[in-house]
Amino acid sequence: MQANRKLLKDLTPELEKTSTGWYITFIVLLGFFLIGIYGLIQQIDKGHIVTGMRDNVVWGFYIVNFIFFMGLSYSGALISGVLHLFNTGWRKPVIRLAELITVISLVIGPFFIFFCIGRLDRLYFLFTHPRIQSPITWDVIAICTDLIGCFIYLYLSFIEDFAILRDYEDLRVAPWKRRLYKTLSLGYNGTPKQEKLLSTARKVMSSMIIAIAIIVYSVLAWIFGVTLQPGWHSTIFGPYFVIAAVFSGTGLLIILMWIFRKIYHLEEYITKRHFVNVGVLLTIIAAFYGYFTFSDYLTKWYGSIKMDSILIDKLFSEYYSLFIFANYIGILIPGIIIALPRFRTIPNITIAAVIAVLALWVNRYIIVIPTLETPFLPIQDVRSAWIKYTPTWIEWSLTFAGVAIFIMLFMLISKIAPIISISEMQEEDKEEILK
């Protein structure tokens, strides 16, 4: 398979040579990652007492991060699946990023569950003694199924690019990379039969990946929804979580588009049009997300169930600033920035996306923590530190390590494969010529 030389050079900037900036960034991130590893060793050595989690608040930063990363993953799957299935014209430069967000987040997310488990040595019980009745078992099955599905989907989208890289003779890469491209391309030559097989498989998997993303994130939401806790026992948690996930994932997609565009000078491929289109998507989802949030809290507030009322009072007092940021600023500001054409510049859209992603993380925090700080059974004469959750440096370090490894994996993948699909962009080129 042959490719446009310019396209190939532009879309694989780190494939042949590694820039100094790449090394510096990688080392800095590695530093964050190692601090996280040190924190983890401390936690394993001294136990969970080194975290802010206690008898009441048994879920802290780790679960917040788990939900957040899983949300990013499912949203990546949903976005890429929808864009591919409906053959959206402008999808080509962004679809690979969405696919990568899916897989990388899905690999990182479950690690936060491992950090949260007190007896990791009993982890295999989940597989040897599963109880289908338990939502935790549903989650294990769902995540495993999703992980494999996403890997297959990502691989299908890479085959054509691997074939292009295999056949590109001027490519100056290590022999092991050439062997890798040869093996992973499965001898794909773009014959009509192969094209048809690949296209059908991708279509099937893209539709499947949409369904899985919705089901799997709903399962995660049901872990909360089926629990009789103030604020969690809600019938709309499934769709609410799915919408929230897509909101954060779309935001992250914009941020990554901006980063890769800036670093690898992809201005020609990722244009303002792409930012505006994904930005409009973000605004629409923000509206849905705001609607779900309002609906959830309104029904709880109007219901006036004692514990729900206590929780809402707490959200509007102790967690006032976080609540306002997550549910007002995080929804309205991105919406306003993108909805008004005069504000619709690439930096503004990126800022809106950063606000959206941060707000979503805070939203997860105020879903998990205040509820656990509001138990049904009153607790008297207990140290405030046992009821009130405050994250320790170990939890912070592992959170930053998670973010660091997310970026590092993106960087490592950019050393092996194109971060924008060459084959898709070639098709776009052909379409442009035909026009």
Added chain:
Amino acid sequence: MKSNISKLFTSILLISVFSAPVFSQDRTIISPYISLQYFKNSEDHRYLQTTLTYVSNRIEFPLSGMEITFYTGSEGKDLLGTALTNEQGIATFDLPENSSLPKDNDGLWAFYTDFTGNDTIETVKADLLIRDVKLEMILSVVDTVKTVTLSALKSENNKDVPVSGEVVMLYVPRMFSLLPVAEAPLDDNGTAYIEFPSDIPGDAEGNITVISKFEEHPDFGNVERRVVIKWGVSFVNTSPAAHRALWTKTPPWWMIITLSILLIGVWGHYLFAVISLIRIKRESEKQKKLKIRQ
């Protein structure tokens, strides 16, 4: 000159950084609270209990692992022994038989406890005067009425004298705490009669434990009597209907069927994708063979 100034600033910085912990060491001395209590249980076993705590930010915290010393004696202090406080800050000391405990002229036992303190905790002491009391409880049915008869005698001038005008509490233990059943004031004969309610749930056989108590009495301390009797309403504790939980060994059929359909559906599509990949590979091998033949 510049280098001297920078050396001076560096020295000041280093000194302030390294001396900060020394100056900032918090040498606050804890002023603990101590309380001494006397207990006599249903088997006439006596013991002293000392609680050592301190208050910080209006919250009371226990002081555990502290050595508490116990004394007795009316004229001089005779060492009884020592005990360490547990995690609740409580140290318990079992008293020897009452015959060996010296009484004062009024027939009172004097007990003392102290914590000698250390570098960070101040010394504290407490004392207590106790008069021995014999509390009796007889449970009988009088004309079909379940009646509790309480009598109390105190020791005065080596004689047993009825305790009059004092209140004895009657309890039945429940799951989390003691259920107060009655407050019984003792008459001039040191006796009280209480009609026991007939609707208190007991175990499967109707057994309940009836407890009568002098509670933190200034003269008698904590003295109790316990009797187990079939005066309760028989109550078989069946598991509550598990309508909120799925505790059955096997999941419900609808769940198995739904999950199976979902998993078969999803994994079937995965299989289709994998088969497509295999066919792509085979197609390339076929092409290769064709090329070789040509």
